[in-house]
Amino acid sequence: xxxxxxxxxxxxxxxxxxxxxxxxxxxxxxxxxxxxxxxxxxxxxxxxxxxxxxxxxxxxxxxxxxxxxxxxxxxxxxxxxxxxxxxxxxxxxxxxxxxxxxxxxxxxxxxxxxxxxxxxxxxxxxxxxxxxxxxxxxxxxxxxxxxxxxxxxxxxxxxxxxxxxxxxxxxxxxxxxxxxxxxxxxxxxxxxxxxxxxxxxxxxxxxxxxxxxxxxxxxxxxxxxxxxxxxxxxxxxxxxxxxxxxxxxxxxxxxxxxxxxxxxxxxxxxxxxxxxxxxxxxxxxxxxxxxxxxxxxxxxxxxxx
Amino acid sequence: xxxxxxxxxxxxxxxxxxxxxxxxxxxxxxxxxxxxxxxxxxxxxxxxxxxxxxxxxxxxxxxxxxxxxxxxxxxxxxxxxxxxxxxxxxxxxxxxxxxxxxxxxxxxxxxxxxxxxxxxxxxxxxxxxxxxxxxxxxxxxxxxxxxxxxxxxxxxxxxxxxxxxxxxxxxxxxxxxxxxxxxxxxxxxxxxxxxxxxxxxxxxxxxxxxxxxxxxxxxxxxxxxxxxxxxxxxxxxxxxxxxxxxxxxxxxxxxxxxxxxxxxxxxxxxxxxxxxxxxxxxxxxxxxxxxxxxxxxxxxxxxxxxxxxxxxxxxxxxxxxxxxxxxxxxxxxxxxxxxxxxxxxxxxxxxxxxxxxxxxxxxxxxxxxxxxxxxxxxxxxxxxxxxxxxxxxxxxxxxxxxxxxxxxxxxxxxxxxxxxxxxxxxxxxxxxxxxxxxxxxxxxxxxxxxxxxxxxxxxxxxxxxxxxxxxxxxxxxxxxxxxxxxxxxxxxxxxxxx
Numbered sequence: 062x063x064x065x066x067x068x069x070x071x072x073x074x075x076x077x078x079x080x081x082x083x084x085x086x087x088x089x090x091x092x093x094x095x096x097x098x099x100x101x102x103x104x105x106x107x108x109x110x111x112x113x114x115x116x117x118x119x120x121x122x123x124x125x126x127x128x129x130x131x132x133x134x135x136x137x138x139x140x141x142x143x144x145x146x147x148x149x150x151x152x153x154x155x156x157x158x159x160x161x162x163x164x165x166x167x168x169x170x171x172x173x174x175x176x177x178x179x180x181x182x183x184x185x186x187x188x189x190x191x192x193x194x195x196x197x198x199x200x201x202x203x204x205x206x207x208x209x210x211x212x213x214x215x216x217x218x219x220x221x222x223x224x225x226x227x228x229x230x231x232x233x234x235x236x237x238x239x240x241x242x243x244x245x246x247x248x249x250x251x252x253x254x255x256x257x258x259x260x261x262x263x264x265x266x267x268x269x270x271x272x273x274x275x276x277x278x279x280x281x282x283x284x285x286x287x288x289x290x291x292x293x294x295x296x297x298x299x300x301x302x303x304x305x306x307x308x309x310x311x312x313x314x315x316x317x318x319x320x321x322x323x324x325x326x327x328x329x330x331x332x333x334x335x336x337x338x339x340x341x342x343x344x345x346x347x348x349x350x351x352x353x354x355x356x357x358x359x360x361x362x363x364x365x366x
Numbered sequence: 367x368x369x370x371x372x373x374x375x376x377x378x379x380x381x382x383x384x385x386x387x388x389x390x391x392x393x394x395x396x397x398x399x400x401x402x403x404x405x406x407x408x409x410x411x412x413x414x415x416x417x418x419x420x421x422x423x424x425x426x427x428x429x430x431x432x433x434x435x436x437x438x439x440x441x442x443x444x445x446x447x448x449x450x451x452x453x454x455x456x457x458x459x460x461x462x463x464x465x466x467x468x469x470x471x472x473x474x475x476x477x478x479x480x481x482x483x484x485x486x487x488x489x490x491x492x493x494x495x496x497x498x499x500x501x502x503x504x505x506x507x508x509x510x511x512x513x514x515x516x517x518x519x520x521x522x523x524x525x526x527x528x529x530x531x532x533x534x535x536x537x538x539x540x541x542x543x544x545x546x547x548x549x550x551x552x553x554x555x556x557x558x559x560x561x562x563x564x565x566x567x568x569x570x571x572x573x574x575x576x577x578x579x580x581x582x583x584x585x586x587x588x589x590x591x592x593x594x595x596x597x598x599x600x601x602x603x604x605x606x607x608x609x610x611x612x613x614x615x616x617x618x619x620x621x622x623x624x625x626x627x628x629x630x631x632x633x634x635x636x637x638x639x640x641x642x643x644x645x646x647x648x649x650x651x652x653x654x655x656x657x658x659x660x661x662x663x664x665x666x667x668x669x670x671x672x673x674x675x676x677x678x679x680x681x682x683x684x685x686x687x688x689x690x691x692x693x694x695x696x697x698x699x700x701x702x703x704x705x706x707x708x709x710x711x712x713x714x715x716x717x718x719x720x721x722x723x724x725x726x727x728x729x730x731x732x733x734x735x736x737x738x739x740x741x742x743x744x745x746x747x748x749x750x751x752x753x754x755x756x757x758x759x760x761x762x763x764x765x766x767x768x769x770x771x772x773x774x775x776x777x778x779x780x781x782x783x784x785x786x787x788x789x790x791x792x793x794x795x796x797x798x799x800x801x802x803x804x805x806x807x808x809x810x811x812x813x814x815x816x817x818x819x820x821x822x823x824x825x826x827x828x829x830x831x832x833x834x835x836x837x838x839x840x841x842x843x844x845x846x847x848x849x850x851x852x853x854x855x856x857x858x859x860x861x862x863x864x
Contacts, residue, residue: 063398063399063400063401064396064400065396065400211392211393211580214393215391215392215393215394215574215580216393216394217394218387218393218394218395218396219383219385219386219387219394220387221386221387221396221400221402221418224396242391242431243395244398244427245395245396245398
């Protein structure tokens with residue numbers, strides 16, 4: 062498969078640090094970006110749900126994306142999240158991404174509308190037409206209410222820009238479907254607790270919120286599975302990560318946990334925008350404990366070579 | 367069908383949403399290699415789109431999906447009347463999108479919008495509808511056998527079929543093949559010609575919308591070496607139906623022999639004679655048929671009249687009338703509904719046709735070309751051995767050969783490697799029938815030019831093809847296998863072994 066853009070490695074959906082008044086903290090954002098690049102992630106996503114896109118205006122999102130793009134200085138590719146309720150907003154974000162020089166777009170189902178597969182495909186094609194950039198689809202039925210099903214995937218194939226999909230349904234049958242019937246669409250792990258399974262089915266990238274504060278550990282799993290093809294080692298690393306996955310995917314406080322993880326790691330990401338609230342003391346303590354064990358276990362596995 | 371203005375057609379063309387990816391397993395997909403090739407409007411030279419340039423791995427994927435669909439019976443074992451319903455619905459969608467398809471066909475191939483609107487699209491729909499209607503009206507047979515036995519002869523769809531199309535009638539040839547193949551219950555992998563892939567891709571999408579199950583109709587655009595040969599050599603394709611040049615058609619026999627001995631049906635070239643005897647009536651009408659036969663579709667037609675074999679006594683009178691009629695075959699922008707001669711399909715083909723204008727005798731009419739796309743309707747008087755009288759030019763070039771007897775006319779008419787179509791004009795019924803029988807061609811028309819219609823088989827003698835026929839119920843048969851089911855009804859062992 063030779064797609065127009067290859068998504069390979071760890072793609073971090075970057076958190077958006079806020080000041081205590083909930084205005085955007087660009088200095089902290091710059092620190093987050095520098096840290097991620099320094100720690101070896103392979104690409105960044107601006108304006109994903111981990112970046113609290115649902116709590117920001119389109120203008121803010123474009124400002125953050127542009128800042129992030131300038132900060133990366135093209136050292137790693139930047140994907141612009143275009144998920145929005147309004148098609149026009151998604152198109153505006155896509156065009157802004159094109160104008161700033163971003164490498165690709167993340168295109169999601171508009172939330173709340175519950176479109177048919179045909180409507181959803183036409184929406185995605187309209188966003189594509191606005192920017193003509195490589196696209197990673199974002200299938201997240203848990204939040205959007207609908208799947209990007211076969212009809213959707215068949216229709217968006219009209220444009221070769223649709224070359225990847227971040228699969229966040231959690232349904233392993235979707236992994237099988239994508240791997241077998243849609244080999245032209247690169248599968249990207251979007252379900253953190255299934256990363257090992259995704260890699261086993263040929264995924265070459267992982268969009269993982271946790272890499273905001275544990276980049277090296279996520280890169281380690283990617284390297285073991287996708288680069289070295291060593292799934293024994295991969296399974297040990299994944300096993301060490303599972304307590305974190307439980308906290309992230311099954312705890313119901315995904316963004317808060319990740320933002321606190323970054324803060325705990327040394328870059329203050331500040332407040333959470335409403336309607337969400339930050340972690341309580343118990344949650345923080347639980348995360349710190351999980352991170353501590355995870356880091357030391359993975360360091361030990363890595364030290365074995 | 368009310369025709370639009372040139373401006374309206376031009377606006378429609380500019381607004382078309384072109385499909386550019388392969389169509390496999392019910393959806394569009396780029397080539398696995400990521401490669402594309404450019405397709406241009408031959409009339410203007412402007413790029414229309416980058417089409418997925420598929421290769422062997424795409425063919426493998428398409429065949430695997432077609433096989434999956436065939437084996438699980440989602441189409442092949444669907445009730446005949448349900449298959450019919452879906453194909454009829456498919457025809458309705460084609461009708462609803464007829465204008466879009468006509469414009470797409472015209473800008474992709476150089477064909478005139480007049481022909482696309484009045485011939486290609488309606489005939490395409492008619493063809494698929496005809497085969498769809500036949501699905502639940504074809505009966506199998508019970509053979510004569512003893513009272514202790516029942517011998518059933520049943521048709522079964524042949525399996526996964528490769529359909530390799532020419533560029534001269536992109537939609538119509540698609541219909542000629544998918545109509546009967548789908549009606550029979552086969553799964554198909556279509557390779558459109560590189561020059562003209564657009565409408566086939568769109569039609570596949572409409573078929574899915576009509577309810578054709580995924581994987582049954584796949585369209586894999588690309589080059590001959592990258593897609594055509596892999597189809598020809600594929601071990602899991604049961605049959606190939608090819609329409610195109612004789613040289614390429616012969617290669618499919620090699621591919622079949624060197625792979626799985628798949629069945630091959632070939633519809634290839636023609637150098638079709640039109641014999642006009644000295645007693646032909648109504649030369650005006652004859653001239654109309656000759657001109658239409660020679661210049662329709664820019665002569666890019668395997669059944670085109672390309673050799674006029676005319677008796678010396680009426681030659682001058684007939685040529686005068688032909689010249690009069692040819693004047694109405696104006697040349698120009700294919701999207702102008704007044705135009706009858708559009709652009710040749712590609713610059714390469716234009717150059718090939720122009721090669722026959724260079725160094726030629728003074729033409730009776732025409733002989734000029736322009737813009738690397740347009741060739742005037744041209745008539746040469748030549749002897750029977752001139753290359754213009756022997757080669758398939760596939761352009762608007764008519765060669766006139768003068769004879770002085772019935773026998774000489776038939777002899778020259780048959781003196782060719784091809785045998786697709788022929789026509790004979792005479793007022794003498796006995797000579798007409800005798801001539802029709804003597805002419806070695808798959809279709810012979812008397813006092814007219816034509817190919818018959820959907821109800822009559824179309825195909826060639828000699829190197830024009832073999833293995834089956836397009837159109838008619840015989841086309842359906844070529845996509846089926848015959849199976850004998852022999853049932854023993856005997857009560858005891860002694861009878862059973864008889």
